Amino acid sequence: MIALLVTLLSGTPSLASRDSFYPPLNHTTFITNSSLGTYGGIYSAPGDQPSTIGDVYNYCAMPHPHVDTYALPPPVANNSVSAKILYLEYLQRHQRRTPYNLLPGGENQEYNCDSIHPHLFAAPANPGTPPAAVYGQAYSDSSNPFLTTYVKGTCQYPQLTIGGLLDGYQHGRDLRAVYGDELGLIPDSPTDQVWFRSSSAALTQGSAGGVLRGIFPDHEGPIPLHQQASGIDTVNRGFPCSARDRVLSAIQSTAEWNEHLSVTEQLRTRLSTMFNATSSWTSTFDHFADNFQARLCNGYALPCRVEDRSDCVSTEQANEVFRAGDWEWNYWWRRNANATQYIQLVEGLFLGEIVRKLEAVEQGTSDLVYSHNFVHDGDIGPILGALGIKALRWPGMASNIAIEIWQTATTEYYARVLYSGSAIETVHGTLDWIPLTRLIDILKPFLPDDIIAMCN
Structure with a gap:
């Protein structure tokens, strides 16, 4: 145990490196203050190499638990409590990708994905004829008339x-x-003590394949990745719920929301003119931020206007877009008066699944020791909001939440919650060692009593 403590405590992260996770997002001056830059965040990565993982907010590849920075819970580390870890509930966003949002005026760069093969095949559950291992190879046909306002290359988006x-x-x-x-x-290999889940999106499935190979390097054969039917999935907004749009409309009609639109009007107008963007692109910063982030995180440059390749997005403009995106995420999931109801409508069912697993561990009725969920930023954000994170920046690629359950020698159950590798700072304090019942009490207000009635 002493050797373990030395190993795990040698790289305890410094406070300064974690400051980049908790910027002052409670006022729109965070958006307009250009001197803030990226507020210590990183928005670039090489296209065909793994990212360099440090201990700062890195949109391209967020930090995660690592032997050089992982620290045991304080009471365990200082030997005031004897305890062992019983269970890990791990949630992560997929790894970096091409953009969802292609510029409406066209893209000035090609995107090439020849170095990765997205495999698409089915196999019988019982022994039989194995399928051909086919994969999707995207290509551009120069005769396609829609290509002029799309993007050339070999990627899907x-x-x-x-x-x-x-x-x-x-x-x-x-x-x-x-x-x-x-x-x-x-x-050492997948057993009935582990459970893996993803959304129905190819992004989360592909990420799971990479991560699980790293976890089980010597395992041969397939690994089940559980998914709910896409039409009723409790992650990635899979189930129908008309009330979500109504609540979001109320959130985006407040004086604070309109103030952030007012202070960014010049930037939004400029980008709209450069890229022929309509109001659906400029009503939030989701579209522009996604496009810029995906470029920079995969070795591409910021975009230029197709009609004038010298008219390009500047670093200062991109940074303001990123700061505005952070402000919006914090407002959606933390600061607005309807945040609790919005989290219930978007993520309440999935939060309920997590709470039930935690309760089963406490009650001694769970056979699991490790559950890993591959989801999206739209899942990580509301879960962080439910936990009461002190300041919520846009959850970057592979952002992750680790919920650890520990049992003491006196059979008491404690929890700690790590966000991207370190104990999360919340309005409830730092969740580094709290009774498991307290964590469950924090989450329960976000579980809907009757989601069908709420949605209708």
């Missing part, structure tokens, strides 16, 4: 990039090093 896949391998290896090799929780 969105799709996992080779850099994202390589990040996934390393992410998995690092989880194996902490929770397998050091803490002895994750088994």
Whole structure:
């Protein structure tokens, strides 16, 4: 145990490096203050290599539990409590990818994905004739008249990039090093003690393949990745709920929301003119931020106007877009008066699944030691909001939440919650060692009593 403590405490992260996770997002001056730049965040990565993982907010590849920075819970580390880890609930966004949002005026650069093969095949559950291992190879046909306002290249939009896949391998290896090799929780190969889940999106499935290979490097054969039917999925807004749009409309009609539109009017007008963007693009910063982030995180440059290749987005403009995106995410999930109801409508059912698993561990009725969920930023954001994160920046690629359950020698259950590798700072304090019942109490207000009635 002493050797383990030395190993895991040697790289305890500094406070300064974590400041980039918690900017002052409570006022729109955060958006307009150009001196803030990226507020210590990173928005670039090589296109065909794994990202460099530090301990700062990195949109391209967020930090995760790593043996060089992982620290045991304080009471365990200082030997005031004897305890062992019983369970890990791990949630992560997919790895980096191409953009969802292509510029309406056309893209001035080609996107190439020849270095990664998105496999698409089905196989019988029982022994039989194996399928051909086909994969989707995107291409551009110059005779397609719609190509003039689209983008040339060999990618789908969105799709996992080779850099994202390589990040996934390393992410998995690092989880194996902490929770397998050091803490002895994750088994050497998949057993009935582990559970893997994803949304129905190819992005999360592809990410799971990379991460799980890193976790189980010697495993041969397929691994089940559980998914709910896409029409009623409890992640990625899979189930129908008309009330979500009504609540979001109310959120985006407040004086604070309109103030942020007012202070960014000049920027939004400029970008709209450059790229022929309509109000659907400029009503939030989601579209522009997504496009710029995906470019920079995969080795591409910021975009230029197709009609004038010298008219390009500047670093200062991109930084303001990113700061505005952070402000919006914090407002959606933390600061607005309807945040609790909005989280219930978007993520309440999935939060209920998580709470039930935590309760089963506490009650001794769970056979699981490790559950890993591959989801989206639109899932990570509301969960962080429910936890009461002190300041919510846009959850970057592979952003992750690790909920650890520990049992003391006196059979008491404690929880800690790590966000991208370190104990999360919240309005409830730092969730580094709290009774498990307290964590459940924090989450329960966000579980809907009757989601069907609420949605209708």
